[in-house]
Amino acid sequence: MCGWPVSISHQKCSVNHIYFETVRSSEWAVFFYLCDQIDVLGRIVAIDYGTRRTGIAVTDEGQIIASPLETVPTHELMLFLEAYFAKEKVETMVVGRPRKLDNTASESMKAIRFFVQAFRKRFTRIPVEWMDERFTSKLAMDAMVSGGMKKSDRRKKGNIDKVSAAIILQSFLELKNNRGG
Secondary structure, three states: OOOOOOOOOOOOOOOOOEEEEEOOOOHHHHHHHHHHHHHOOEEEEEEEEOOOOOEEEEEEEOOOEEEEEEEEHHHHHHHHHHHHHHHOOOOEEEEEEOOOOOEEEEOHHHHHHHHHHHHHHOOOOOOOEEEOOOOOHHHHHHHHHHOOOOOHOOOOOOHHHHHHHHHHHHHHHHHHHHHHO
């Protein structure tokens, strides 16, 4: 149960954009059912894979907000994900797909495909989705500047990587919501 404080009076509730008034016991049953469904959602994890470092971002449990999580050395990525998956329920992995301006695959796609293949073998229950990552590093830098991050912190490439992963994840969430789930 989600544990939201609700009184028995006429109160409008919203769960995933479904509005209703909680008055009768049948409506309470619907309300608690929807609360249970929210608790069941797993997080979505996104990565901005690099040969040296990989930025990682995650959603909240309601799959609404994308937030930068961490930047890890790429050779430690599987161990980091394994530890994260042990403590958090993860529903989907989103991997940034680097493309050139002419829409062809970038040179780094070979390494990314190798990683995704290994990921699918190791984590068979977590589906992998691809998301275009063109211009995410530029967008990440712009976001850090407009967000007031100190210049010294913006120079740390790990910050750009995890913010880029958050932009990839936010783009995925918007696409998912636009196509209806």
